[in-house]
Amino acid sequence: MFTHLYGCDRYTATVLSNRFDYLVEHMSARLLTGAFSPVLRDFYDLACTISGPTDLDYLVPAASNGIVLMAGTALDGVANTVEEFGPENLAEGDVLISNDPYRTGNHNNDLTFIRPVFVDGRIIGFVNLNAHQLDMGGVVPGGFSATKRNVYENGLVISPRLLVHKGEKVPETWNLIFDNVRMADILYPDMLTICSSLELGEQLLLESVERYGLAAVHGTMRYVCDLGAESMATALSVLADGDWTGSEQIDCDGVDDTEHYSLEVAIRKRGARIEVDFSGTSRQARSSVNATAWDTKTSVGIALKYLFLPHGRFNSGLYRNVDIVLPEGTMLSALPPDGCVFMYWEQNQIILTAMLRALADAVGDAAIGGDRGSADLHTAFGELPDGTQWVSALQCGGEVGPYGANQFGDADSQCMSYQANGVAPPIEAIEKNAPAVVLRHEMKIDSAGPGHFRGGAAVLRDTVWKLDAGHSLTSLRYKNAAGFGAQGGKDGARGGIWMFEPGSDGAVSAPDADDASYRAATPWAGVVDPETHLPSDDGDFVYPFSADRNVSRANSVIRYVTNAGGGWGDPFTRDPQKVLIDVRDQYVSVEGAARDYGVVVIGDPENDPEGLVLDEQATNALRKTHTGNTQTEGQRR
Secondary structure (H helix, E strand, C coil): CHHHHHCCCHHHHHHHHHHHHHHHHHHHHHHHHHCCCHHHHCCCCEEEEEECCHHHCCCCCEECCCCHHHHHHHHHHHHHHHHHHCHHHCCCCCEEEECCHHHHCCCCCEEEEEEEEEECCEEEEEEEEEEECCCCCCCCCCCCCCCCCCHHHHCCCCCCEEEEECCEECHHHHHHHHCCCCCHHHHHHHHHHHHHHHHHHHHHHHHHHHHHCHHHHHHHHHHHHHHHHHHHHHHHHHCCCEEEEEEEEECCCCCCCCCCEEEEEEEEEECCEEEEECCCCCECCCCCECCCHHHHHHHHHHHHHHHHCCCCCCCHHHHCCEEEECCCCECCCCCCCCCCECCHHHHHHHHHHHHHHHCHHHHHHHCCCCCCCCCCCEEEEEECCCCCEEEEECCCCCCCECCCCECCECCCCCECCCCCCCCCCCHHHHHHHCCEEEEEEEECCCCCCCCCECCCCCEEEEEEECCCEEEEECCCCCCCCCCCCECCCCCCCCCEEEEECCCCCCCCCCCCCCHHHHHHCEEEEEEECCCCCCECCCCEEECCCCCCCCEECCCEEEEEECCCCCCECCHHHCCHHHHHHHHHCCCCCHHHHHHHHCCCEECCCCCCHHHCEECHHHHHHHHHHHHHHHHHHHHHC
């Protein structure tokens, strides 16, 4: 039966499915090891996929471990691009490109490269690479801005067209791109490497066909997607039928903070099917903080996979039992020309957060605490003394930060957001490529959401900008605690962004990391106390996108503090020895241990960390008081 359905035996299908994974990872590795752009090299801002041919509906059996937001949109973006161009117009050795968010998802800087793979004159599949380009024109170097109002300000829009035809560059396409972008010296070699990666993907796919046969390759594509659909259906069937709702918001758009933007989601599950309905979500924003329908579809899949099917690759079969209701013209389904799309990932984050919150009670112990809720990206730009433009993209902001905890353990603090994948770039590379000096990169004590398992701690990063600079902020999640707790865990602390002016002599005035240091800073973003400038739940909201504010004089220090991750489970049931270790490692203070966990630690963690002692008797007494108060509250309820 299996061979009849899929053109090969189960063993061969298993081998080929793993080979598909091997293929997309090797395509990624070729680009990562040869990339000039720090966004590709360090941030892994790319995704490789395989797509089936037209007669298999462009199904996607494998996606790389890069940015899942970019892999997910390829499920539709590749098909949209090829169909518009016309598959009959493609030839061997072609590379087809497009970057229009309304066609491919994501934003203008994410350029989709598609190479058709031919056997005996017939397209048998596509190898694809979606890769962020350091600049694609527009009014802001690098493109990262919340204030762009329409597609005309956003940057170069490339409708489906050939970059390479029959192995030769298409001059008019290359000229179109490089007549409109900054930093061509970085984009050009990266695009050559991308084309090389596609050639590698084509070679590996053709080798698979030669060794196992075309029927087996196509059959395995269908098998992998059928397995994904069946696995999701089985996982959903275990969940009791029900209806759940969730709501999230972004703080503002890039015009001002007078308009409220909220996401409303209603989730209905019946049997093996689930419906995710975004009716009631706010209209599209007035600036470039919107997302497209393709981005929304991706985050729905990510949320369901996190909760119900955490293992295995992302593929197009996962959506077979999922219905999405999404009205046009919302901030999740923006339309041109005024529904400008750039910071789509911020909308992706609130989709994920809303769904995790909405389903938290339904999934019980499988609930996941919220992460910092924002990619927290920072871009600085300016001119060198010789007039050359420079850009530091996604390196010195809050890009690296915490996850939320879950039933399996404490959360990591040195990650990206739940929907990204990358690493903290080397300090040496940052300082070599930009007029910047990184002063501090450390965890913020007592910020992590307390829980039986602790959330990830906020990351504090101070950077000196040695030259006058403009700064693009992309943080939209301060008004509410993004790092929400799960199963009795507590919320993570809120973060913010601050600027410290240089001294009167123009030299760097390096701030300390203690609470008192914030008084000397100018808040750039967050909800802060108007006197202390510290993050505060009931403080004043600082609008982050004022054009006259986000500039710094030479030798200014910009401080980022990420939101912290949420905890999981009752913190007063946490193993006291783990709390002692957290105090030693300065995730938790002595005072925080007693306040948040009911654990009494004696000693000086800063000067004698190995001399810390757990006072078990005092801890037991303090925890009994907490248990008594909890029981009294329960009786009152």
